[in-house]
Amino acid sequence: MSDAVGARMHEQPAARPFTVRLRGWRNALIATQAFQRWSMRLPFVRATAKRKADALYALTAGFVYSQVFATAIETGLLQGLSSGARGTDAMARITGLGADGTARLLSAAESLGLVTQVEAGLWMLDDLGVVAVNDAGILAMVRHHRLLYADLADTASLLRQRSRQTNIAKLWAYSANPEPGAVSPDDARTYSDLMRVSQDAVAREVLASYDFSAHRELVDVGGGHGRFLWHVGNAHPSLALHLFDLPPVAEQGAAILAAEGLGARTRISGGSFFDDPVPAGADCYSLVRVLYDHDDAAALKILTHVRAAMTPGTPLIIAEPMGAARGPQARVNAYFTLYLTAMASGRCRSASELADLARRAGFAAAREVRTAQPLYTGLVVARA
16 A cells, blocks of 8 residues: 555544444454454354355455356356256366366356256256356356456556546447447447347346336337337237437337337337437336436436426336445446446436436436346336
8 A cells, every 4th residue: 555545544534423433433343353253253243244254255256256157158168068967078178178177167166156066077057057057148248248357457547537448438339339340240249149138137127017008108218229119019019119219229220120020019219318309299208228328417418308208197217227325236336336437428326316316307206116136127217
């Protein structure tokens, strides 16, 4: 630690609130070896102390865990076991890592609950491996993470220079205005797969948590190629669909939805949700994974434009990753805070922060709707 950093860390305000002084006393106590030994011996607090110790170890070793998981997918190790048990030699032929490298990867993957050795030298998928290999969204996300790993190699530098060019920013810029040769074929394929399968997971969560059956028309604002509309349309055959996005994107969406048999009941409108009027007259609107891509001022502008198109009482479905300061949702916040920093745009918000933005944009009310898998998708319903 540099002297300058150490000096900043020891700066203290002249007067501190009681909660700050209490936390300081608590931290000083926890820092002592005597307290740590005592907490591991006392039955009433032993479980909590062990849980905290395990969490700290997971933070320390987490990068290695993620690399084991990524390598197990990238080499085909997990996929190779999806059809049943295989021996170490057979797995070595699949992974291309050689006998020793494959044995080491299998051992590490077993430690993480991805595979299990059912008898000497014979391997099968364990519970986490079964789920991962059968979830296209997880597979696509893990492959995509190799770009993020490179951007986070020097995280402090990334935080200091948020506007610098990154792999993630380059990839997502490609989605809006691709230039020939700007992205490698592998990266372009990764992007397309990721968008499709991740949108599938979001749509399933929304459909399980919100009932569209009472509506006659849904306008998906910033709807991309219409994957969310495809899911909602198939689930509700009488619902009219309306896609609004930038003209080149909307045109591609129109062709895709027509090919899927939804062209006759889908309207297409090209425009910018920053500068052009959002189509009016529908009785339901959605923003799916749109606001978190933008900083507060831009998100507020989007919400204001959508609100202008809506009649009083009309709902707006906001579906995207939502974080929190505590609990499991805090992991969502930690992940997307760094991811969006690498993307050079956007912010992970809590449901209450999104509800507040909606009210500032002119919505009369906004509430969180619980989803089955909040780590994947949060949901806020705002009413005009």
